[in-house]
Amino acid sequence: IDVKDPTNLPKYLTVEGTLTTNNYFVGETFDPTGLTASVMYSDAETIVDVTNDVTWNLGVLNDVGDAIQVIATYTFDNNGTSDSISSTDNVTIKVVERVLDAIVVDGIKTTYTTDDKELDLNAMKVEASYVNCNRYIDVTDKVSIEGSVDFSKLEKQTIYVVYSEGGITEKEAINITVTLANMTIKVVSGGTGVATYELVTSADQLKAGDQIVIALAEKGKMMGDMGTGKFLTATDATFDGNKITSEVSYYFTLSGGSSAWTFTDVNGKEVGATAVKTMAYDKGTTSWTIAIDSDNKATITCGSYGKILYNVNNPRFLNYNSDTNVSMLLPEIYKLTGGQTVTEYTVSEKLYTAIQEADAALVCGNSSTGTWVDGTYDVETAKGYLEMTEAADLEALKGAQADENGNMVEKFLWKYDYLVATGKIENFLNRTVVSQARVNPFITNVSNETTIAIIVIVSLVSVSVIGGYFFIRKRKEQ
Known part of the structure; x- marks a missing residue:
């Protein structure tokens, strides 16, 4: 101033x-x-x-x-x-004096699914408190994590957040819960051979309980599920005359009657419409009528929300109020008439855990050579865990498809089928297992070092043989 x-x-x-x-x-x-x-x-x-x-x-x-x-x-x-x-x-x-007393952990994610691969620590905040001092200091960037989480295990697991200062170490236990992500297995049932879906030529051929597929042979398409959209996706299909010859994995089961059919899809969801050009699961109007003309084309109508047409320009099956034309076509209906069907079965946490325990019990000898060693497996324990599951689970396992590259259940069934096919264990699941032995699922890949060593040995043997040949030939000439 x-x-x-x-x-x-x-x-x-x-x-x-x-x-x-x-x-x-x-x-x-x-x-x-x-x-x-x-x-x-x-x-x-x-x-x-x-x-x-x-x-x-x-x-x-x-x-x-x-x-x-x-x-x-x-x-x-x-x-x-x-x-x-x-x-x-x-x-x-x-x-x-600065003397560490405790740490407070906040914001760490504690709930995961079997689809997760690593801990999410992005929102974690860690503060340190001190003896005789009402003060907290952010030490998030100075902590470490002790322990790990096995995301395949459906159990409560504990990790520790660790912080050290001035010769004092404090830990806070964090309980992590892992739940089962959506997991399904494919179950084969009914008859033999590929499931047969035949063209429906009259609505009178339909009854409650029928499995049907909406398709259009001239475009080589059949319906798929809605996914996150508002329409039935169009998937590629092959036809032979009046039959679908490609595998069908998505279908509707009919209930009700001719005046009001209900479509329940393979996942147990009712298919309806909430507006024109808007289909939905378990919402809106779920009653449909079906009429089939002399050309075997189906008019599948959901009240005032229109009829299902195949959109040529944007391949899909959806409810429209449009008239049919060259780009908006009436579909056909194909009905299951025989052969095997493949359905998806949802794996429960109880079944998942039982399979995991059974898999651990069926350990086969030396994992690097696949050599069978008696006493290294426990069939009774494996059998006991599986028998504690639901009856529906055991029924599904009988016809479930095995896959050495599939999910945890499918891999277990591949291993189980191998053990049964080679006479190592009894077929206590009553599965239909091929008689010939499968590729041994217990042999691990040979390391590059081993492969190189074998090549070197073979090469040395070859050099020795060739050298010996020329030595003998030289002596003979002399």
């Missing part, structure tokens, strides 16, 4: 406010944030904010205890001479 009167000088220094930080560790520097300082001049009217110009008596805090006095000093020019005024205020400042 420009004070023109040389007799009007700073007279009083006043400190107000509340300290933001009252707790310190030994060696830290006093922080006056929260306090403001102002000077009143001798004219009793001029008041100036000098917060940034004062000095404080407290600097580096080296002594343990409570400092109750804070002195602010303002220095100014008194007509050519340095002068100062001070203000002493009582505050409580606690200074302690």
Whole structure:
């Protein structure tokens, strides 16, 4: 401030406010944030904010205890001479040795599924607290994780967040829960050979319980599920005369009657419509009527929401109010008449766990050679775990497809089929297992080092044989 009167000088220094930080560790520097300082001049009217110009008596805090006095000093020019005024205020400042007491973990994700591969620590925050000090410090970037999670195990697992400071280590246990992600297996049932779906030429041929597929032979398409869309997807299909010859994995089961059919898909969901050009599962109107004309084309109608047409330009089956034309075609209906059917069966957590335990019990000898060693497997334990599952689970396992590259259940069945086919265990699941032995699922890949060693040995033998041949030939010539 420009004070023109040389007799009007700073007279009083006043400190107000509340300290933001009252707790310190030994060696830290006093922080006056929260306090403001102002000077009143001798004219009793001029008041100036000098917060940034004062000095404080407290600097580096080296002594343990409570400092109750804070002195602010303002220095100014008194007509050519340095002068100062001070203000002493009582505050409580606690200074302690920095001794780790505990850690607090927040924001860490604790629920996962079997589809997950690693822990999600993105939102984790870790704060450290200290003995005799009401203060928390963020140490998130200084912690480590002890332990690991097996995302294939449906059980509560524990990891530890670990932080060390000053020779003291603190841990906080974090319980992790893993649940089963959606898992299905394909179950073959009914008759022999590929399932046969034949063209329906009259609506009178349909009855409750029939399995049907909506398709269009001239375009080589049949319906698939809706997925995340609002229409039935169009999948490629092959036809022979009035039959679908490709494998059918998605179909409707009819219920109701000719005046109001209900379509329940392979996953147990009713298919309906909520508006024109909007199909949905278990929503809206789920009653349909079916009429079939002399060309075997089906008019499948959902009340005022239109009829199902095949869209040539955007391949799909969807309910439209449009008239038929070259790009909007009536579909056909094909009905299951014989052969095997393949359905998807949802694996429950109970079945998943039983398969996991049974798989661990059926350990086969040396994993690197596949050599069978009696006593290294426990059929009774495996059998016991599986018998504790539901009757529907056991029925599904009888006809479930095995796959050495599939999910955990399919891999187990591949291993089981091998053991049965080679006479190592009894067929306690009553599966239809091929008589010939499958590829041994217990043999692991030979390492590159082993392969190289074999090549080197073969090469050396070859060189020795060739060298011996020329040596004998030379001796003979001599």
